[in-house]
Amino acid sequence: MNAHTDENSHEVVVIGGGAAGLSAALILGRSRRRTLVVDSGAPRNAPTAHMQGYLSRDGMDPAEFLAAGRRELVPYGVEVRRGEVTGAVRDGDGFALTLADGTALTARRLVVATGLVDELPEVEGLAGRWGRDVLHCPYCHGWEVRDRAFGVLAHPTMPAHQALMVSHWSPDVTLFLNGAVLTGEDARLLDAAGVRTVAGPVRGVAVEDDRLTGVRLADGTVAGCEVLFAAATRLAARHDVLRRLGAELYETPFGSFVKVDETGRTSVPGVWAAGNVTGPTEQVVNAASAGYRAGTVINAELLMADLTAKADARTA
Numbered sequence: 001m002n003a004h005t006d007e008n009s010h011e012v013v014v015i016g017g018g019a020a021g022l023s024a025a026l027i028l029g030r031s032r033r034r035t036l037v038v039d040s041g042a043p044r045n046a047p048t049a050h051m052q053g054y055l056s057r058d059g060m061d062p063a064e065f066l067a068a069g070r071r072e073l074v075p076y077g078v079e080v081r082r083g084e085v086t087g088a089v090r091d092g093d094g095f096a097l098t099l100a101d102g103t104a105l106t107a108r109r110l111v112v113a114t115g116l117v118d119e120l121p122e123v124e125g126l127a128g129r130w131g132r133d134v135l136h137c138p139y140c141h142g143w144e145v146r147d148r149a150f151g152v153l154a155h156p157t158m159p160a161h162q163a164l165m166v167s168h169w170s171p172d173v174t175l176f177l178n179g180a181v182l183t184g185e186d187a188r189l190l191d192a193a194g195v196r197t198v199a200g201p202v203r204g205v206a207v208e209d210d211r212l213t214g215v216r217l218a219d220g221t222v223a224g225c226e227v228l229f230a231a232a233t234r235l236a237a238r239h240d241v242l243r244r245l246g247a248e249l250y251e252t253p254f255g256s257f258v259k260v261d262e263t264g265r266t267s268v269p270g271v272w273a274a275g276n277v278t279g280p281t282e283q284v285v286n287a288a289s290a291g292y293r294a295g296t297v298i299n300a301e302l303l304m305a306d307l308t309a310k311a312d313a314r315t316a
């Protein structure tokens with residue numbers, strides 16, 4: 001293991017360099033806090049070529065967005081290191097972290113902005129089309145594919161929801177039930193939305209010339225569609241570090257997330273969290289906003305802690 005050195009000692013370590021983490025780091029750097037971002041380089045939206053819905057950045061390449069974010073940290077002396085945080089324990093008033101390569105770090109405060117992993121349905125060929133013509137979110141992609149022939153792969157626990165949502169973006173929607181069971185109310189709303197349903201198990205996606213052409217059913221038939229909406233089976237928040245520190249989680253039908261207050265404070269004193277690790281609906285702009293808010297509160301908290309300690313020392 002590397003010996004501890006000053007270059008590995010920071011006021012704040014931000015774990016995860018996506019929108020949430022970089023935004024927290026930007027405001028911490030501007031607040032003159034010695035800040036390090038450790039990032040393993042696997043942001044959630046990496047498979048897609050365009051990032052939509054971020055005011056002033058609509059349609060930007062997500063990789064360029066993050067590269068611009070990292071460049072903006074340079075003037076404030078914030079360091080971004082490639083690496084994976086694998087261990088975290090409390091160390092006095094702060095924390096001791098370990099990276100996968102054995103590097104030891106210390107920090108007074110932590111921001112955990114590690115995002116989540118979409119665990120995809122086990123349908124042949126689906127993973128290779130993810131973020132291209134297999135889509136998960138109408139707010140991210142709906143406008144670009146409006147009025148095309150949509151397929152929707154039913155989610156086992158909420159089979160009608162996504163088909164009802166995307167019916168707003170196209171009048172041509174087919175819901176593949178793949179073993180899911182509809183309630184009477186589901187059927188009534190799907191009918192009102194003009195959504196067709198196809199029963200029976202789905203085997204794979206059909207692709208020609210690098211374009212999705214349909215959904216292959218178990219009986220070998222192919223039902224045509226140009227895009228397929230499919231929700232992840234589980235959204236696996238990357239909260240290992242937080243769990244190890246004892247942070248409180250909450251459950252959703254898609255997986256567990258880290259519980260935070262309105263400033264991003266977790267149940268562990270000194271640890272904040274922001275972005276998709278805190279909830280399934282955090283889009284890029286929300287993640288950036290949450291990171292910013294956490295950064296400002298951490299700075300204020302450190303400032304008050306240090307001033308209080310100084311005042312106490314004077315009056316002791």
Ligand SMILES: Cc1cc2nc3c(=O)[nH]c(=O)nc-3n(C[C@H](O)[C@H](O)[C@H](O)COP(=O)(O)OP(=O)(O)OC[C@H]3O[C@@H](n4cnc5c(N)ncnc54)[C@H](O)[C@@H]3O)c2cc1C
Nearest residue numbers: 016018019020040041042044045052085115275276283284
């Ligand atoms: C296909 C697809 C398309 C999308 N399109 C859009 C869109 O158009 N518009 C939109 O607003 N949203 C979109 N999203 C959602 C978007 O990806 C998320 O809102 C956003 O990535 C959340 O940012 P984040 O900072 O919380 O997490 P991420 O962007 O996932 O960043 C987390 C970072 O933490 C790193 N990390 C994880 N664990 C560790 C560790 N232990 N140590 C160090 N680093 C670690 C990861 O490598 C990653 O770089 C899309 C999602 C998908 C799946």
